[in-house]
Amino acid sequence: MYAIEADNLHRTYRTSSGWIRRTRRTITAVDxxxxxxPPGELFGLLGPNGAGKTTTIKILNTLLLPTGGTxxxxxxxxxxxxxxxxxxxxxxxxxxxxxxxxxxxLDNLRYFAELYEVDPRVQRRRIxxxxxxxxxxxxxxxxxxxxxxxMKQRLHIARGLLHDPDVxxxxxxxxxxxxxxxxxxxxxxxxxxxxxRTVLLTTHYMFEAEELCDxxxxxxxxxxxxxxxxxxxxxxxxxRVVVEAEVYGVDEEQLDALxxxxxxxxxxxxxxxxxxxxxxxxxxxxxxxxxRFRSFVRQSLAHLKLGRVEVREPTLEDAYVGIVTGQExxxxxxxAVLS
Amino acid sequence: xxxxxxxxxxxxxxxxxxxxALFNWTTPSMxxxxxxxxxxxQLLFFVYVGRGLGVAGDEFLxxxxxxxxxxxxxxxxxxxxxANERRYGTLGTVLLSPRSRAAIFLGRGLPYVLNxxxxxxxxxxxxxxxxxxRTPVDRLPALVLTTLVGAIACTAFGLTLGSVGLxxxxxxxxxxxxxxxxxxxxxxxVPSGELPALLRGxxxxxxxxxxxxxxxxxxxxxxxxxxxxxxxxxxxxxxxxTLIAVVLLRVFETEARxxxxxxxx
Numbered sequence: 125m126y127a128i129e130a131d132n133l134h135r136t137y138r139t140s141s142g143w144i145r146r147t148r149r150t151i152t153a154v155d156x157x158x159x160x161x162p163p164g165e166l167f168g169l170l171g172p173n174g175a176g177k178t179t180t181i182k183i184l185n186t187l188l189l190p191t192g193g194t195x196x197x198x199x200x201x202x203x204x205x206x207x208x209x210x211x212x213x214x215x216x217x218x219x220x221x222x223x224x225x226x227x228x229x230l231d232n233l234r235y236f237a238e239l240y241e242v243d244p245r246v247q248r249r250r251i252x253x254x255x256x257x258x259x260x261x262x263x264x265x266x267x268x269x270x271x272x273x274x275m276k277q278r279l280h281i282a283r284g285l286l287h288d289p290d291v292x293x294x295x296x297x298x299x300x301x302x303x304x305x306x307x308x309x310x311x312x313x314x315x316x317x318x319x320x321r322t323v324l325l326t327t328h329y330m331f332e333a334e335e336l337c338d339x340x341x342x343x344x345x346x347x348x349x350x351x352x353x354x355x356x357x358x359x360x361x362x363x364r365v366v367v368e369a370e371v372y373g374v375d376e377e378q379l380d381a382l383x384x385x386x387x388x389x390x391x392x393x394x395x396x397x398x399x400x401x402x403x404x405x406x407x408x409x410x411x412x413x414x415x416r417f418r419s420f421v422r423q424s425l426a427h428l429k430l431g432r433v434e435v436r437e438p439t440l441e442d443a444y445v446g447i448v449t450g451q452e453x454x455x456x457x458x459x460a461v462l463s
Numbered sequence: 464x465x466x467x468x469x470x471x472x473x474x475x476x477x478x479x480x481x482x483x484a485l486f487n488w489t490t491p492s493m494x495x496x497x498x499x500x501x502x503x504x505q506l507l508f509f510v511y512v513g514r515g516l517g518v519a520g521d522e523f524l525x526x527x528x529x530x531x532x533x534x535x536x537x538x539x540x541x542x543x544x545x546a547n548e549r550r551y552g553t554l555g556t557v558l559l560s561p562r563s564r565a566a567i568f569l570g571r572g573l574p575y576v577l578n579x580x581x582x583x584x585x586x587x588x589x590x591x592x593x594x595x596x597r598t599p600v601d602r603l604p605a606l607v608l609t610t611l612v613g614a615i616a617c618t619a620f621g622l623t624l625g626s627v628g629l630x631x632x633x634x635x636x637x638x639x640x641x642x643x644x645x646x647x648x649x650x651x652x653v654p655s656g657e658l659p660a661l662l663r664g665x666x667x668x669x670x671x672x673x674x675x676x677x678x679x680x681x682x683x684x685x686x687x688x689x690x691x692x693x694x695x696x697x698x699x700x701x702x703x704x705t706l707i708a709v710v711l712l713r714v715f716e717t718e719a720r721x722x723x724x725x726x727x728x
Contacts (some may be wrong), residue, residue: 137723187555189720210561224484235480237566238473239560283556374574 127322134192155346168337176376214284218296227268260441274305330441370431472572482574487727502532528649533579540575541621546628577615613674619704
């Protein structure tokens with residue numbers, strides 16, 4: 125039996141706008157998503173903002189009803205066995221919200237222990253263990269409003285584990301957390317899986333997904349576009365090379381010119397202050413191709429202030445960008461998407 | 464731990480903890496200023512207006528204002544106990560709890576009931592000290608019971624408004640207007656008999672109207688038996704608002720899951 129099962133999940137929303145001429149729109153957030161996660165696996169759900177990741181998680185954790193398809197946790201249908209599912213799952217938010225700022229960490233955990241029906245005889249010991257696990261021992265009596273983002277995130281994890289759930293949903297747990305705290309959080313997540321729990325993680329950080337996840341699903345426009353181990357996903361980019369160029373002042377017209385070149389699959393720009401790092405994904409067909417693409421990029425941008433131009437092997441991030449940009453371009457225009 | 468003990472623990476321990484988490488006026492200055500100082504000045508204001516204009520006796524205005532003073536903790540507190548979950552972004556976490564919504568949310572009303580009754584009794588004590596109001600000691604237990612019932616009804620009404628606040632972002636506007644209307648419609652300042660039938664009808668289904676009537680029977684020396692029917696009606700109103708709050712919570716949670724209309728996260 126799978127720990128998490130999504131079978132052809134659909135979720136649409138109806139929205140309306142305007143007073144006199146009221147217009148109604150149906151928005152598709154999740155459009156036939158299917159996947160299974162066996163017990164003890166760490167499954168990553170990746171996708172751009174608005175891809176449908178959070179909606180999928182909200183369906184799996186019972187906060188939303190699907191408009192089609194089924195979802196099960198350890199065989200329990202999330203729409204029919206809601207209370208039982210809630211006893212078996214933990215949900216960890218990313219971000220500052222979701223905790224009572226005026227209470228101490230200890231009181232937050234005590235309150236949520238009541239909400240999740242943790243036996244009072246084991247509550248104290250359980251809370252002490254969790255505070256130790258997330259490194260908040262000694263700070264537990266301070267009000268949460270004085271906590272750093274990283275401390276709040278660790279407290280979120282402790283809260284999600286209070287009732288010792290089998291399945292844990294981690295929704296962007298390292299978002300906005302400093303690098304050292306994020307590293308500690310990743311170690312904590314890896315420990316959760318080692319302890320036998322099943323984890324579904326959403327993140328925007330590819331290195332995080334590659335480091336932690338046994339398998340990854342890439343979702344865009346509400347649809348699952350790719351599913352596999354990090355190594356398998358990288359193979360989406362195996363017939364490619366990536367030309368990376370540092371440049372100042374490139375505009376959309378020049379990027380379009382790059383995109384129009386034969387063999388170029390996608391062009392993305394990473395803005396780093398004044399510097400723009402252009403990543404050009406290219407299909408290769410022969411040994412000379414990488415050098416040809418490098419020359420092409422160098423020539424195309426020669427009239428700009430140009431820094432380093434390098435050819436490199438594609439990473440998981442490149443594979444992900446290739447999947448996402450390729451599918452977004454192919455997505456039907458009428459499909460609007462919410463997360 | 465058996466089911467009843469576990470639910471009782473959620474009601475009491477959970478209710479007290481959530482009071483500290485969600486009640487906006489827990490700092491000493493806000494607590495004393497909002498819950499005690501403000502109603503006290505209101506009581507003094509109406510008593511001196513009553514004396515100056517000769518429109519009502521001290522006891523009428525003292526008893527009315529003292530019973531009314533529990534409404535701030537009850538109505539605003541009850542609203543905060545539910546609607547503030549949205550404000551703090553904790554609603555999603557609470558809704559993921561497998562436990563009974565009635566136990567979670569109604570338990571939160573307990574501290575506000577006690578708070579409201581304490582404020583009312585304090586106002587009666589202040590009136591005795593500052594205005595020379597006197598009533599026979601044997602009437603005090605019934606009077607305290609009456610304020611407690613009024614506080615329960617106000618809190619139930621506040622929880623109903625709080626439930627509406629899960630959907631209506633501007634619930635505080637409704638709470639403020641309702642609170643002001645209670646001054647007019649519940650017979651605390653203006654005798655209910657003086658109001659037009661429509662306003663009297665509205666007042667009769669609001670909390671406090673019947674508590675105030677009961678309190679007047681007690682202080683007039685009519686005996687607890689005379690106050691009984693009004694107290695029973697007030698209890699009925701408290702039960703009705705509690706049921707409405709529970710139904711609204713259920714409806715809004717179901718709607719939130721079905722139509723994604725509630726920004727639960």
